[in-house]
Amino acid sequence: MKRLLKVFRKKNHSRDITIVSGLPRSGTSMMMKMLEAGGLLPLTDNLRTADDDNPKGYYEFERVKKLVDGDNSWLAEAEGKVVKVISALLLYLPPAYTYRIIFMKRSMPEILASQKKMLVRRKEDADDTSDEEMAGLYMEHLQQVDAWVNSQPNIMRLDINFNELLEDPKPHIEMINKFLDGILDSEKAEAVIDPKLYRQRKK
Amino acid sequence: MFGSKIKIEKELLSKATQYAEKSGYSSVDEFISHLIEKEISRQDESLSEDKVKKRLQGLGYLS
Numbered sequence: 001m002k003r004l005l006k007v008f009r010k011k012n013h014s015r016d017i018t019i020v021s022g023l024p025r026s027g028t029s030m031m032m033k034m035l036e037a038g039g040l041l042p043l044t045d046n047l048r049t050a051d052d053d054n055p056k057g058y059y060e061f062e063r064v065k066k067l068v069d070g071d072n073s074w075l076a077e078a079e080g081k082v083v084k085v086i087s088a089l090l091l092y093l094p095p096a097y098t099y100r101i102i103f104m105k106r107s108m109p110e111i112l113a114s115q116k117k118m119l120v121r122r123k124e125d126a127d128d129t130s131d132e133e134m135a136g137l138y139m140e141h142l143q144q145v146d147a148w149v150n151s152q153p154n155i156m157r158l159d160i161n162f163n164e165l166l167e168d169p170k171p172h173i174e175m176i177n178k179f180l181d182g183i184l185d186s187e188k189a190e191a192v193i194d195p196k197l198y199r200q201r202k203k
Numbered sequence: 204m205f206g207s208k209i210k211i212e213k214e215l216l217s218k219a220t221q222y223a224e225k226s227g228y229s230s231v232d233e234f235i236s237h238l239i240e241k242e243i244s245r246q247d248e249s250l251s252e253d254k255v256k257k258r259l260q261g262l263g264y265l266s
Contacts, residue, residue: 024262048263065266086264088255115262124261129254137251 017075017097018082018180020059021090022104023138025114027162028084030192031104032059034173035082038189040180043074043083051121056194059084067092087145099155102176106162108135169193206232 018040020031033056036042048058063074067089075097085093093099112131129137149155158179165172169190177184211219216231223234259265 024259024264065264068265086259088259088265115258119261122261122263129258134254134258137255140251141255 014080015098016080017078017099019090019093019099019101020082020084020104021087021101022106023087023111023142025111025118026104026106027160027165028086028104029054029057029059030162030194031102031160032082032084033057034189034192035102035176035184037192038177038184038186040082040184041080043078043081064089087142090145091148093155095152095154097154100179101149101155101157102179103149103157103159104162105159108138110163111138166193166195211235 018035020028020035022028032042032044036059042059043061044059045061045063046057047062048060061074061083063071064083064085067085070092072092072094075094079097087103090101109131112134149157156179158175160172160176170186173184173186173190176189177186219234220231223231226234228234228237256265
């Protein structure tokens, strides 16, 4: 019976596009890996391969960046799958689809510290924006994104705090599974969490 | 009010005065101050967006 229910839910869920979103370095790649392990099919192109910043891979799909230019035809491929779309690109999602967004939140000092390391590794010129200013800009950005997402009738969202998820995975994975209509293999999703990757933690 | 004065062409001032009256501003000074404030806020906003965009491009998340 449980098995039948799972199949029914899978069918019901099959046309929605699951999106993992948030600011860069907020735990989106780990969430993608968890969802993949839990049975969801990720839409990725593997162009951005694993490196020191994301040793388990980025789970990205390059064409997501083209949403800004109006290239959204690839979304048809994303139906029934999970794709990573950073917060700044959510506003370009067309209303023709139904989205379930898992929005990752993480402590801002950790995000900024991790982004800085990544900029250095990418040999990008560190921009001259201070952490304090960047935090303010990101908060403003997140408020705008929140307001937009919350006003879209075709979007369901679930916020997951990365720090709390690592502290106590079970209840969070339960919430995620409920949000996804119970299609997730929770045990397999939980097995992905690797606290060793949690390197920017600020005590 | 006792604020600083700025120079503006007569013809433009006349148009601004008419527009201010029509739009319900209490004076042309109030109308012009409002326009300047709005423009500064618009530019501040665009500067903020540019900074976020630059950061996301640096991280490889925007092209």
